[in-house]
Amino acid sequence: MKLSLYLGTYKRVKVFIHWTFSLLLLWIVISNLRANAPVEDILWTLLFVFGLFFCVILHEFGHALAAQKYGISTQDITLLPIGGVARLEKLPEDPKQELWVALAGPLVNVGIFLFLAIILTVVGTDFQNFEAMHIDANSFLMYLAVANLILALFNLLPAFPMDGGRVLRALLAIKLPRAQATKIAGGIGQVLALAFIFYGLFNNPILVLIGIFIFLGAAAEVNHTQQASFLKGFKVKDAMMLKFQILAFDAPLSKAIQKLLDSQATHFVVVRDDVAVGTLSKDQIIQGLQNGDENTKIEVVADFSPYKIETEMELEEAWKNMMIKKRKVAFVIENGHFLGILDQDNITEFILVKSALSK
Ligand SMILES: [Zn+2]
Known part of the structure; x- marks a missing residue:
């Protein structure tokens, strides 16, 4: 934990931010300065990143507080440049509990999206006037709303280690043994990961990285669950x-x-x-x-x-x-x-x- 800055504690869950987060901020400032962006634009972009990561913390608290309902405590939440990680003391094995704990994170983002969408509608925002990819006082809330929707959808991809992978496993585990459910969910995740890698090779290198990340995550989860199944019944x-x-x-x-x-x-x-x-x-x-x-x-x-x-x-x-x-x-x-x-x-x-x- 030495490499993370302690932000605070809420409902007995400590929140940390990883030092590499500062590299992300630095990268934003430098790349904007090189593009000769006005200081005001840079400040809005930084504010947007903080806003987005605050939503990521809320997402992780969705998982943590849902788990708390089932008596599972969370060690801590750490914010990384690629997203947040909530370290739950254990994963619920009851499929219905796992389903709710996994869904709670993306649901928070859907909630934020709806809330912001209502505000934008009430104040009568004119969506025609926006310059693409330009964050300022007028477009800030709209971009934050869209980002929350993307976060929710991305996390619901049915592939480990995404929340959607756990949702899928939990749904399968209602009818099947856990190890088998994990195997099927892991397999679907890996097929999806290969599709990402293949599509990314011709279109977007970031998709290749995401694909590799998902592929390895799926393999690790299947392996881990299988190992745990061999320990079952022993003291x-x-x-x-x-x-x-x-x-x-x-x-x-x-x-x-x-x-x-x-x-x-x-x-x-x-x-x-x-x-x-x-x-x-x-x-x-x-x-x-x-x-x-x-x-x-x-x-x-x-x-x-x-x-x-x-x-x-x-x-x-x-x-x-x-x-x-x-x-x-x-x-x-x-x-x-x-x-x-x-x-x-x-x-x-x-x-x-x-x-x-x-x-
Ligand atoms: Zn999540």
Whole structure:
């Protein structure tokens, strides 16, 4: 989050804006100056970009607040130059809930469009007088209205990772198993993506980029849902590691390097007086070496607030939580006692084994 500027919090959802957004603003100013555009025009264009991105934030809040209704919280909303991203704690698996959460975003833009259209009609705007692609005080609201309509339609394209892809999946999942519904929706998305790429090659390079973005997004979603389906029905205790490498908190990093090279482990349990108190990862060892040397004490780089999960937790839920919280390893706890660890590599291997067995 260091690369994003914190804007504020509404309904417990933090809003950030990514630093690359400033590049977009800079590009607008420079390209307009090179075209010898008057300062007034540049200011209107910038105001339009801010207005549009405010609508994108409202779109993401549509998703976030709809999810909140189903008890799903949103970590944060980040604004990127290509649009917004709402990081939901999880996606609703009930098709009807997923349908509403996915629809809520585009519906916000449709709402804004209708609202602005009414205002424009009431004040009696004359649409004949507009110069094409020229934003000023007269055309500002009209362009904002049109942009919201385009945003809604674009997001409703039936292709992952667009909202429309989720809408399609949710509709299919009312009748079909989720993994199969995802496969079909993903396939439709990829066909659409190829059409974009093909059409774009002869007409508009931006469509090629959008096509590639959709194609990869669809593949990732199908892959992810399939992997999750292999974890279904299993608990954390089925995949956890009871055998693990331990290191004393006050040992030097050289000890850790030795174990790293001797074993297949990439995560270690750090102990103090025979009690597990933290974790040490390969990355942390390397970081420790970069900032110091191999005599650096393990306690300097280890993580002493490990993520904790219960043995009886659903494996799929643990996997998703670890991904959202960006934890590569977790302490597995039973009746309040430390039992073992679960790491991402563990889960990946578990998925590999289950998918091999299912063939
Ligand atoms: Zn959306």
